[in-house]
Amino acid sequence: MPLSLNYLVKRLLWSVAVLVGVVVFSYVVIILSPGDPAVKWAGNPRGPGAAKAVEEARRELGLDLPLHLQVLNFLKMVLTGDLGYSIAYRQPVFAVLTRNLAATLELLFAAYLIGVPLGSLLGVAAAMRRGGSVDGLLQTLGLALASTPTFWLGMAVFAVLFSAGFPAYGRVSTGLALATGFQAITGFYLLDALLQLNAPVFFDALARLLPPALAVAAYPTGLCLRLSRALVADALLEEYVRAAVAWGVKRRVVVWKYAFRAALPGLVQVAGTAFAYSLIDAMVVEYVFGREGLGRLLFDAIAFSDFKLAVGLLVLVAAFYLAVNTLADVAQALIDPRVRL
Amino acid sequence: MVLAVEAKELSVGYEESDELLWAVREVSFEVREGEAFCIVGESGSGKSTVASAIAGILPPHGVTDGELRVGGRVVVRGNERDYEGVRGRLVTYVPQSPGASLNPYLEIGDQFYYVLSSLYGLSRREAVEKARAYLRMAGLEPDAVLDRYPHELSGGMQQRAAIALALSTGARILVADEPTSSLDAHLRLQIVELLKRLRAEAGLTLIFITHDMLLAGALSERVAVMYAGRLVELGPTREVLRKPLHPYTSMLIESVPVLGVKRPLKAYTGEPPSPGEPSGGCPFYERCPFRLEVCASENPPAKEVGESRRVACWLF
Amino acid sequence: MSALRGRFNSAAGFLDLARRAWRRSTRFRVGSLLVAAMVAMAVLGPYVAPYPSDGWGLVPRNAAERAGKPPCLEFPFGTDNLGRDVLSRVLVGARLALLQIALVVSVSLALGLFVGVCAAYYRGPVEALLNYAAEVFLALPAMVIALALRLALGQGFHVVVTSLILSWWPWYARSSYVYARAVVEMEYVLLARLAGVPDRTVLLRHVVVNVLPPVLVQAITDLGSVLLEASAINFLGLGLPPDAPDWGIVVQNGFKYIVSMPWVSMFPGAFILATALGFSLVGDSLREEMDPKMRRRWKLWF
Numbered sequence: 001m002p003l004s005l006n007y008l009v010k011r012l013l014w015s016v017a018v019l020v021g022v023v024v025f026s027y028v029v030i031i032l033s034p035g036d037p038a039v040k041w042a043g044n045p046r047g048p049g050a051a052k053a054v055e056e057a058r059r060e061l062g063l064d065l066p067l068h069l070q071v072l073n074f075l076k077m078v079l080t081g082d083l084g085y086s087i088a089y090r091q092p093v094f095a096v097l098t099r100n101l102a103a104t105l106e107l108l109f110a111a112y113l114i115g116v117p118l119g120s121l122l123g124v125a126a127a128m129r130r131g132g133s134v135d136g137l138l139q140t141l142g143l144a145l146a147s148t149p150t151f152w153l154g155m156a157v158f159a160v161l162f163s164a165g166f167p168a169y170g171r172v173s174t175g176l177a178l179a180t181g182f183q184a185i186t187g188f189y190l191l192d193a194l195l196q197l198n199a200p201v202f203f204d205a206l207a208r209l210l211p212p213a214l215a216v217a218a219y220p221t222g223l224c225l226r227l228s229r230a231l232v233a234d235a236l237l238e239e240y241v242r243a244a245v246a247w248g249v250k251r252r253v254v255v256w257k258y259a260f261r262a263a264l265p266g267l268v269q270v271a272g273t274a275f276a277y278s279l280i281d282a283m284v285v286e287y288v289f290g291r292e293g294l295g296r297l298l299f300d301a302i303a304f305s306d307f308k309l310a311v312g313l314l315v316l317v318a319a320f321y322l323a324v325n326t327l328a329d330v331a332q333a334l335i336d337p338r339v340r341l
Numbered sequence: 342m343v344l345a346v347e348a349k350e351l352s353v354g355y356e357e358s359d360e361l362l363w364a365v366r367e368v369s370f371e372v373r374e375g376e377a378f379c380i381v382g383e384s385g386s387g388k389s390t391v392a393s394a395i396a397g398i399l400p401p402h403g404v405t406d407g408e409l410r411v412g413g414r415v416v417v418r419g420n421e422r423d424y425e426g427v428r429g430r431l432v433t434y435v436p437q438s439p440g441a442s443l444n445p446y447l448e449i450g451d452q453f454y455y456v457l458s459s460l461y462g463l464s465r466r467e468a469v470e471k472a473r474a475y476l477r478m479a480g481l482e483p484d485a486v487l488d489r490y491p492h493e494l495s496g497g498m499q500q501r502a503a504i505a506l507a508l509s510t511g512a513r514i515l516v517a518d519e520p521t522s523s524l525d526a527h528l529r530l531q532i533v534e535l536l537k538r539l540r541a542e543a544g545l546t547l548i549f550i551t552h553d554m555l556l557a558g559a560l561s562e563r564v565a566v567m568y569a570g571r572l573v574e575l576g577p578t579r580e581v582l583r584k585p586l587h588p589y590t591s592m593l594i595e596s597v598p599v600l601g602v603k604r605p606l607k608a609y610t611g612e613p614p615s616p617g618e619p620s621g622g623c624p625f626y627e628r629c630p631f632r633l634e635v636c637a638s639e640n641p642p643a644k645e646v647g648e649s650r651r652v653a654c655w656l657f
Numbered sequence: 658m659s660a661l662r663g664r665f666n667s668a669a670g671f672l673d674l675a676r677r678a679w680r681r682s683t684r685f686r687v688g689s690l691l692v693a694a695m696v697a698m699a700v701l702g703p704y705v706a707p708y709p710s711d712g713w714g715l716v717p718r719n720a721a722e723r724a725g726k727p728p729c730l731e732f733p734f735g736t737d738n739l740g741r742d743v744l745s746r747v748l749v750g751a752r753l754a755l756l757q758i759a760l761v762v763s764v765s766l767a768l769g770l771f772v773g774v775c776a777a778y779y780r781g782p783v784e785a786l787l788n789y790a791a792e793v794f795l796a797l798p799a800m801v802i803a804l805a806l807r808l809a810l811g812q813g814f815h816v817v818v819t820s821l822i823l824s825w826w827p828w829y830a831r832s833s834y835v836y837a838r839a840v841v842e843m844e845y846v847l848l849a850r851l852a853g854v855p856d857r858t859v860l861l862r863h864v865v866v867n868v869l870p871p872v873l874v875q876a877i878t879d880l881g882s883v884l885l886e887a888s889a890i891n892f893l894g895l896g897l898p899p900d901a902p903d904w905g906i907v908v909q910n911g912f913k914y915i916v917s918m919p920w921v922s923m924f925p926g927a928f929i930l931a932t933a934l935g936f937s938l939v940g941d942s943l944r945e946e947m948d949p950k951m952r953r954r955w956k957l958w959f
Contacts, residue, residue, distance in 0.1 A: 017789070018789075018792050018793050018796055019796075021789065021790070021792075021793030022793055022796060022797060025793065025794075025797070026805055029805045029806065029809050030809065033806075033809030033810055034810075035809075040808065040809065130401075136683065136684065139684070139941075140684060140687075140938070143934055143937040143938060143941060144930070144934050146937065147881055147885065147930055147933035147934040147937050148930050148933075149885050149888050149889065149892075149905075149908070149926055149929045149930060149933075150885075150889070151888075151889055151892050151893075151908065152908055152922065152923075152926030152929065152930070153926075155908070155912065155915045155922055155926075156919075156923065156926075158915060159915045159916055159919050162915075162916050163916065237400070238441070239436060239437075239438065239441035239442045240441060240442050240443055240444045240445070242393075242398045242400075242436070242442070243398075243434065243436045243442040243443070243503070243506075244444065244452075244455070244456070245397070245398055245428060245959040246396045246397060246398045246428055246429070246432075246433065246434035246436075246507075246516075247428070247429045247433060247434065247456045247506060247507065247509075247510050248428045248429015248430060248433075248456065248459055248460045248510055248512075249429070249455050249456055249459045250459040251959055253455050253458075253459055254959065257444075257447070257455055258444055258446075258447075261444075261446045261447070262444075262445075262446060264446075277798055279798075280798045280800045280801070280889075283800070284800075284889055284892070284893065287893065288912075298800075298804060298893065299893075301804060301808070302804070302807060302808070302894065302895070305808055306808075307808050307809075310801075310804050310805050310808050311805070313801055313804065314797065314801045314802075314804070314805055317796075317797070317798060317801045318796040318797055318801075321795070321796040321797075321798075322796055335446075336446070337445065337446060337490040337492070338445055338490070338492050397959075398959075424959075428959070
């Protein structure tokens with residue numbers, strides 16, 4: 001195994017350290033912004049009971065303690081997953097987050113399953129014709145895909161489908177789900193439908209998943225196109241490609257087993273980082289398509305001034321980034337025989 | 342007499358950002374079947390470019406002129422190149438730096454598999470079976486190599502593996518481009534001995550590129566000397582070494598120590614002209630101790646001297 | 658170090674690079690025309706807009722009769738549900754778009770450059786601390802920072818710009834750090850330090866001068882990415898207020914009417930795309946021009 005326990009432990013500690021930084025940052029935002037931190041933490045309550053809610057928030061934040069203890073107290077709250085009750089949902093923040101995470105991940109996975117292979121293939125095609133007009137067109141296409149505002153693309157896809165008589169709204173038809181007795185188990189509806197052998201729901205969920213997934217896929221497609229083009233074109237100039245050609249290895253094999261193979265670790269690395277950032281794109285597109293997910297939480301956090309939910313999202317997104325990047329590094333070590341971690 | 346390689350007025354250049362630099366100019370030579378042929382020259386003389394042209398691996402920004410035949414097939418005519426059915430079948434190649442020339446992402450066994458399946462459609466098992474024989478021939482223990490990645494092998498083992506891969510193609514013409522330059526001294530001799538033995542055993546045509554006159558003497562039957570992209574002298578190695586005709590060849594010979602012969606080593610000053618420089622005259626003009634007036638303005642054509650020798654110098 | 662090759666060290670050098678790119682690359686020409694059009698719009702927008710007050714987001718008096726008009730001669734991009742001329746909104750919006758991205762990229766670049774160069778030059782605990790800070794903010798996308806700032810500070814320009822700066826500076830810190838490490842270890846820098854040249858002089862004259870060019874080219878590309886993020890933040894209502902003359906906001910204005918009045922969202926979005934693409938094309942072809950290896954002609958040769 002090219003992986004050592006030592007590396008994983010180090011990586012985990014580092015991730016925790018970065019998360020601590022993220023939590024401290026969010027605390028700084030709460031206490032340094034104008035206004036009473038306790039009022040903000042309580043979600044600007046109004047009416048009777050407001051005073052009590054603010055007092056409660058003050059106690060939760062430990063605002064009477066010295067600053068460093070406040071921060072420690074806050075850290076403990078966040079990192080033990082006990083952020084208290086979301087004002088918007090009247091449920092524990094972490095329960096709300098975990099419930100909505102699967103929907104967003106489902107969308108993200110679908111988008112990357114489309115975008116990464118498609119982009120990589122086009123990139124190889126461009127690399128094989130480097131400098132030619134096809135290459136120029138493909139590269140411009142890659143840049144255009146990566147320069148498309150995702151929310152706008154999502155709206156365009158939605159409008160076109162709606163005009164064509166297919167409103168790709170939400171995650172699944174409620175009527176259909178009720179009629180067929182569909183239960184959400186994992187939160188990944190496609191998987192749930194498969195587990196329950198519920199074909200109608202499966203295809204309905206798939207049909208509603210693909211359009212937003214296409215919108216989210218624009219960025220990874222463009223990115224992978226440009227990256228695989230650059231990496232494959234570089235690899236095609238390597239000595240070992242020359243040698244393989246001289247030994248009579250077929251073009252197809254040289255392109256895929258030699259040049260593309262050499263591009264893989266870099267692709268995995270960059271696609272990994274992009275995957276973490278595309279979480280945001282997925283959230284925005286969810287909003288456009290009216291899907292329940294993290295994107296919905298973002299909106300409710302604003303609508304209800306739900307600071308707890310916002311901090312929860314902040315930490316979740318950062319944790320996702322760290323986890324995905326660790327996984328990308330591990331994956332890279334597994335596919336590049338020269339890397340040992 | 343069957344010719345393994347025949348170059349007629351072969352020129353090779355590279356397109357570098359807007360300009361075209363000729364690395365090899367109007368080179369003509371023949372290599373006979375079964376012969377050991379050396380091309381000697383300093384770095385920048387164009388010798389590696391000639392090797393690439395023969396092996397069919399000129400880079401994509403390469404430009405050619407003249408004609409080149411390999412194994413009777415025309416592979417270069419003008420700026421047209423066609424190595425289909427030549428690479429790996431008629432001609433094979435031992436690379437300069439084995440570390441960079443083996444695919445770092447594939448086990449050695451897989452690299453044999455891809456070569457042999459491309460050429461002969463062998464399955465993985467058949468390919469590995471064949472690979473064992475070639476690895477043994479190259480002096481490697483197959484089991485210690487086949488399921489290793491290149492970076493897990495030492496430099497000497499990498500070069501032996503590369504030679505085994507080159508041989509496994511079954512091509513009868515072997516182009517070796519300074520295969521020893523990246524190795525330690527003691528390994529160098531081993532590799533040279535190995536190539537010599539393999540050539541004798543398999544009856545290969547060996548085209549060996551080197552900057553080392555001594556090595557050329559030890560290995561080859563005929564030698565071509567290149568300078569600044571031009572072929573300046575060609576002939577049987579023994580005769581060339583004993584009585585060089587071109588002043589540059591003399592310089593090369595006099596600047597290497599010969600075991601058992603006591604004589605002062607001469608160091609010649611100056612540098613070869615860079616490939617971009619336009620020169621009407623002999624490229625060696627600046628450094629030549631015997632230069633004539635004509636040398637400055639006109640490039641000397643190749644001249645037959647005796648039965649088997651050729652030299653491009655106005656002195657003859 | 659390949660990225661340091663073909664570098665430019667002065668404004669004249671940069672112009673020279675741009676001139677070569679103009680001559681050689683169609684993509685550079687297209688990109689710079691798009692960027693030029695964008696800048697022209699930012700400068701002239703409010704003056705050439707047919708209905709400037711619509712452009713600033715004010716609802717016209719005759720809103721009822723103008724509302725929801727599809728593109729026609731009078732309103733080339735149509736009107737929104739409040740009767741505002743979309744073309745005017747787009748034209749006036751260019752200025753705010755340019756202002757946001759220029760501010761974000763220049764401040765992030767300055768901050769990142771400072772941090773990266775200091776980390777590479779002073780090493781030790783400074784390096785560790787700065788790298789840690791960069792990593793923390795790398796883990797935070799602009800959108801979630803904007804969410805926190807939106808709740809803490811309310812809507813506004815400062816929320817978009819601050820959240821984007823906070824999430825973008827680490828990229829410049831990281832790349833400046835990598836380039837600066839290479840420069841700091843070069844002999845002449847070591848010699849200058851040994852000779853007692855003050856740190857500030859060494860940093861400015863040797864390190865920054867060498868680090869800046871590749872980072873600047875990167876920044877051109879990033880202008881487009883920042884525009885995309887800023888628009889998304891404004892679209893979601895995390896940044897600018899609902900009627901601000903910003904392209905993301907205009908897209909949001911048409912969100913509810915995407916089926917009945919698609920033009921309200923589609924036109925401003927297309928301008929976001931065109932502008933982002935323009936910056937990417939310019940940055941990308943400049944980078945290609947800086948690396949001689951990437952310029953070579955190519956055909957599959959085997």
